[in-house]
Amino acid sequence: MGEATDEPENDAGFEGITASLHSKGREMTHTNRATDIDAAVDIEERRYIEANPVSKSMFRDAGFYLPGGSSRQSLYFDPFPLFLARTNGSRVEDADGHEYIDFTNDMTAALYGHSEPAIVGALRDALSNGMCYGGPHAHEVALGKEICERFSSIDRVRFCTSGTEANLVAMQLSTVVTGRRRILAFDGSYHGHMCNYLAANMPLNLEPDRMIFGTFNDTGGLDALARKHAGEIAAIIVEPMMGAGGGLMADRGFLAALRATADRIGAVLIFDEVQTARFAPGGLQSILGTEPDVTTLGKFFGGGLNFGAVGGKAQVVERLSPTHPETLMHGGTFNNNVLTMVAGYAGLRQVATGSGIRALNSRGDELRERLAHIAAAKPVPFVPGCYGSILSLHFQETLPTTPREIRTPAALRKLYHLFMLNRGVYISRRGAINLSFAHTEDDCDRITNEFEAFLDAYGHLVS
Ligand SMILES: Cc1ncc(COP(=O)(O)O)c(C=O)c1O
CATH class of the missing domain: 3.40.640.10 (Type I PLP-dependent aspartate aminotransferase-like (Major domain))
Structure with a gap:
């Protein structure tokens, strides 16, 4: 789960996982796990659709004027993206009136948070x-x-x-x-x-x-x-x-x-x-x-x-x-x-002074350690990547060094994404965490807790 840009998804990881499974027995395991992930995605997707009727209808209407209802393809995800009504500090609010802690931060462009x-x-x-x-x-x-x-x-x-x-x-x-x-x-x-x-x-x-x-x-x-x-x-x-x-x-x-x-x-x-x-x-x-x-x-x-x-x-x-x-x-x-x-x-x-930047990167490093610690205690294969204030999440044993080594399946990314949205954490489909200067310690505690909740609910699908 890399991230933080304004571009479509790289699904090379899914091909990677398929290619790495050779024996018949392992193929079975993979097939069963994929079916279970799909079933879990269905549950989270249904919750998401029920919770967001206004976004759903705004997305449909937008399609009459904007290609695919979108001005920026990277913001699209299925079944439909959330339409945002306002933002402030580390928060965004959607058209259905839900407030989220924003860890997308406009694909890193909102480094300063909202309305600094x-x-x-x-x-x-x-x-x-x-x-x-x-x-x-x-x-x-x-x-x-x-x-x-x-x-x-x-x-x-x-x-x-x-x-x-x-x-x-x-x-x-x-x-x-x-x-x-x-x-x-x-x-x-x-x-x-x-x-x-x-x-x-x-x-x-x-x-x-x-x-x-x-x-x-x-x-x-x-x-x-x-x-x-x-x-x-x-x-x-x-x-x-x-x-x-x-x-x-x-x-x-x-x-x-x-x-x-x-x-x-x-x-x-x-x-x-x-x-x-x-x-x-x-x-x-x-x-x-x-x-x-x-x-x-x-x-x-x-x-x-x-x-x-x-x-x-x-x-x-x-x-x-x-x-x-x-x-x-x-x-x-x-x-x-x-x-x-x-x-x-x-x-x-x-804001982005030398000391400001150092403090933000340290916060990212601490968060990276906390997430790794939680996953290790479950245990779930997980390694957080990137640097300082941008964190990519890889549900695999080792840190990838080339795109080909990324193994997180697209369906798992979708599950993680919808789970987080359903719990008031705004991230992109890639799942990365982009810290901003507006985030507080409480915000970091919150994403840490929700990450743990995800592993409690669906960690068995990750291995
Ligand atoms: C590394 C990198 N280069 C270039 C771009 C393109 O920037 P823009 O979306 O402003 O055209 C992005 C956007 O995500 C990026 O992440």
């Missing part, structure tokens, strides 16, 4: 000066300076409006500065809705034929690919912790090998820190000790408003300067939206 007072205050002040300037302003410079000061690998930063856009710009920019065309990425990675490598066939991906795919954390495989395609590769793009792919941390050695390979073959190394920038003021790169040429940012950096950014070495990002002799035109009406710039700056300066 410092951000709301800054937005109120900014609104009195208007909201759509249409000219350069001090707020974009302030946020840009803050980002450059936080990331030692970032000399210049260009804003855009989403993480997807940031990654597309980073990849295109790399092709221009290197004069090459191909991009090396990793199976199971997610860099946005048009650079989505969670599965092989994603027809909306841009230029699929230029992609080359390696295996995450496989340094030997990387060497072979680099040798074969050395003169063609413009960029290597990687998430230092694969979010959607299952919450998998990159080995330090793997990232160092990416750096050495990029240097050797003359490619641009791009770190997608859209999710992972929250782990330290200078991003996960500052923890894992490898610096990329280009870093892409998104989600919480906009303080809860639309955001994307491409930052990096001056020699690469300066190509986006309008006064560069070989300038590359890159625009975007809302790139310097004043409200985003103000919210992003207020969040970084007043």
Whole structure:
């Protein structure tokens, strides 16, 4: 159960479990367990449908205007998603009037929780000066300076409006500065809705034929690919912790090998820190000790408003300067939206400070230990993954290091998800826990207790 992004589910884990069962006897065991999980899902699904008639009818009506009733496919789940009416702090309330503790936090974008007072205050002040300037302003410079000061690998930063856009710009920019065309990425990675490598066939991906795919954390495989395609590769793009792919941390050695390979073959190394920038003021790169040429940012950096950014070495990002002799035109009406710039700056300066981030990560680490302790006492095979304030839940013995090693079946994820929703805990189908600055100790106690309740009710289906 990896998570924390804005993308569809990776169900590779289910294929993994099927593939791992060879003997006839074990197939029987698996079949019986799958039937039992389906029966349990039926029970939780019926409860869910009965409890949420307003969401159900809103979802049906939405389908008359929005494709599949949805503006953002990652928020869809069956039988129908909850329609939300309001949010505050660590809570969300749905259209049927139920309150939930929110551990989805808008797929990590709501790092500050909902309506964080410092951000709301800054937005109120900014609104009195208007909201759509249409000219350069001090707020974009302030946020840009803050980002450059936080990331030692970032000399210049260009804003855009989403993480997807940031990654597309980073990849295109790399092709221009290197004069090459191909991009090396990793199976199971997610860099946005048009650079989505969670599965092989994603027809909306841009230029699929230029992609080359390696295996995450496989340094030997990387060497072979680099040798074969050395003169063609413009960029290597990687998430230092694969979010959607299952919450998998990159080995330090793997990232160092990416750096050495990029240097050797003359490619641009791009770190997608859209999710992972929250782990330290200078991003996960500052923890894992490898610096990329280009870093892409998104989600919480906009303080809860639309955001994307491409930052990096001056020699690469300066190509986006309008006064560069070989300038590359890159625009975007809302790139310097004043409200985003103000919210992003207020969040970084007043909430996501060095000490704030450290405290939030420690809270995540404690929660990880508590969950592991509960599962071990049952005992249920379980290992929590990810880092600090993002927790992925894997109902298996060992921590996966590549997407292929994820074994949690999709039906079990659905069971866990509906169980939690039915008990007032808002999580996504992937089941991850995304902590925000608004969470309290009580909130963490609550999810710990509900996790234990899940294992008491359905732990026998997990082994
Ligand atoms: C690692 C990563 N990169 C890029 C993106 C795309 O960001 P956006 O949804 O803002 O386009 C996401 C979103 O989930 C992400 O998790």
